[in-house]
Amino acid sequence: MIMINWQSEVEKRKEKIISETQEFLRINSVLDETTISEKAPFGKGIDHALTHLLNKGKDYQLHIKNVDGYAGRIEYGTGEESLGVLCHIDVVPTGDGWTTPPFSADLREGKIFARGAIDNKGPTMAALFAIVLLKELGLPTTRRVQMIIGTDEESHWRCVEHYFKHEEMPTFGFAPDADFPIIHAEKGIMDVTLSWNGHPQKESLIEIVNFHSGERFNMVPDDAKVTLKGERPHLDQIEEEFRRHLMQENHNGEARFEDDILILRYIGEAAHGSTPENGLNAGVELASFLVTNVELAENIQSYLEFVKSLKQDYHGKTIQLDLNDEVSGPLTLNPGLLTCQSNGQAQIGINIRYPVTAKGETCLTKLNELAETLGATLEVVDHMGPNYVEQDHPLIQTLQAVYERQTGNAADLLAIGGGTYARSLKTGVAFGPMFPGRKDVAHQKDEYIEVDDLLKMTAIYAEAIYELVK
Numbered sequence: 001m002i003m004i005n006w007q008s009e010v011e012k013r014k015e016k017i018i019s020e021t022q023e024f025l026r027i028n029s030v031l032d033e034t035t036i037s038e039k040a041p042f043g044k045g046i047d048h049a050l051t052h053l054l055n056k057g058k059d060y061q062l063h064i065k066n067v068d069g070y071a072g073r074i075e076y077g078t079g080e081e082s083l084g085v086l087c088h089i090d091v092v093p094t095g096d097g098w099t100t101p102p103f104s105a106d107l108r109e110g111k112i113f114a115r116g117a118i119d120n121k122g123p124t125m126a127a128l129f130a131i132v133l134l135k136e137l138g139l140p141t142t143r144r145v146q147m148i149i150g151t152d153e154e155s156h157w158r159c160v161e162h163y164f165k166h167e168e169m170p171t172f173g174f175a176p177d178a179d180f181p182i183i184h185a186e187k188g189i190m191d192v193t194l195s196w197n198g199h200p201q202k203e204s205l206i207e208i209v210n211f212h213s214g215e216r217f218n219m220v221p222d223d224a225k226v227t228l229k230g231e232r233p234h235l236d237q238i239e240e241e242f243r244r245h246l247m248q249e250n251h252n253g254e255a256r257f258e259d260d261i262l263i264l265r266y267i268g269e270a271a272h273g274s275t276p277e278n279g280l281n282a283g284v285e286l287a288s289f290l291v292t293n294v295e296l297a298e299n300i301q302s303y304l305e306f307v308k309s310l311k312q313d314y315h316g317k318t319i320q321l322d323l324n325d326e327v328s329g330p331l332t333l334n335p336g337l338l339t340c341q342s343n344g345q346a347q348i349g350i351n352i353r354y355p356v357t358a359k360g361e362t363c364l365t366k367l368n369e370l371a372e373t374l375g376a377t378l379e380v381v382d383h384m385g386p387n388y389v390e391q392d393h394p395l396i397q398t399l400q401a402v403y404e405r406q407t408g409n410a411a412d413l414l415a416i417g418g419g420t421y422a423r424s425l426k427t428g429v430a431f432g433p434m435f436p437g438r439k440d441v442a443h444q445k446d447e448y449i450e451v452d453d454l455l456k457m458t459a460i461y462a463e464a465i466y467e468l469v470k
């Protein structure tokens with residue numbers, strides 16, 4: 001049996017790991033539509049970063065491949081089967097307010113500050129040095145390890161789409177692009193819309209000119225606005241009622257007139273679509289107020305009634321979709337987009353995240369029934385099936401053992417409602433790079449990676465890779 005002190009092997013290469021990580025972070029690899037070419041489908045910066053990394057792999061005498069500028073591969077070892085380590089080198093735009101320039105990779109207080117430091121170029125370098133370590137130690141393998149380098153993770157995942165269309169899918173793998181210890185279950189994610197065709201509003205005391213809330217499926221809308229037309233005394237009454245309503249519930253919003261149009265605005269609380277219970281859906285709240293306090297045309301009334309029925313229904317109980325399982329918990333539902341026009345044309349966009357052991361078809365059947373009952377049209381805008389690797393899979397067992405050995409902490413398995421890059425693997429989990437308790441600085445100004453974490457994850461990845469390919 002080969003005994004290796006992974007941490008000390010990494011420490012021996014510390015200076016190199018730090019300086020090469022800095023060097024890599026100094027390349028601006030934001031998607032740049034203006035410099036797209038045939039060999040650089042995501043622009044010059046990303047192409048530069050990809051070429052740079054592949055050349056590094058070559059310097060270390062690893063096998064490399066550039067897959068049409070969409071993605072790359074660095075490979076080591078021999079064997080029929082393969083382990084995939086899926087990383088990405090594109091970064092989100094920098095934004096303002098940085099202490100030091102975002103591509104200077106300044107090293108201070110034991111941290112390297114740069115856009116991409118933690119998401120995902122720092123961990124990419126950790127994965128590269130993990131493979132380099134295996135090579136330098138001359139360790140034998142029965143499987144190949146393939147580092148797969150994505151370049152469009154922050155936008156549309158066109159990189160992995162292209163890669164897996166042309167290249168082999170690894171037997172199993174992990175993506176160092178989320179959290180330690182291990183995320184082994186990610187719910188299915190579905191965006192659907194229910195639409196109602198417009199027809200003229202029947203005679204009503206008050207007419208809705210426009211009702212609108214939310215911009216995205218996966219966010220709880222924190223703002224809702226409605227414009228109302230009607231006879232002044234009635235509108236005055238509604239205005240007063242709305243002010244009282246806001247005061248009673250201690251919420252923000254406003255009621256004002258623009259000429260003879262009454263505008264009501266409700267301010268809620270934003271939250272991610274996977275945790276709707278952490279927010280306050282402004283659209284649903286405003287709809288509830290309108291249903292109770294305003295006499296509206298029947299078709300509009302029934303639309304708003306339906307929206308109101310979803311109030312605080314975070315798990316789809318009202319629409320009989322309250323699926324649940326032990327691994328990943330209950331389905332969540334977020335009505336993120338709500339619109340209704342004066343002609344009765346209305347729409348509701350819902351983000352649904354269903355448990356990993358449930359079937360997407362089950363949800364669709366239920367939703368179709370619902371649409372029929374409501375007289376609406378259902379459209380599936382987007383659907384990603386769940387990602388789930390069972391606890392007793394050798395991949396999980398190995399990663400758990402390695403993590404526990406190296407950190408001394410329990411490697412509890414995590415289930416989430418969000419989606420990680422690991423989904424693009426057939427059998428894959430997210431494994432790091434964020435250690436428990438660390439501040440999440442991805443996509444923020446002054447993004448950084450702690451040098452100690454960078455070294456620790458390199459050691460963890462090296463041992464994990466070795467255990468999985470030996």
Ligand SMILES: [Zn+2]
Nearest residue numbers: 119120153177
């Ligand atoms: Zn990422």
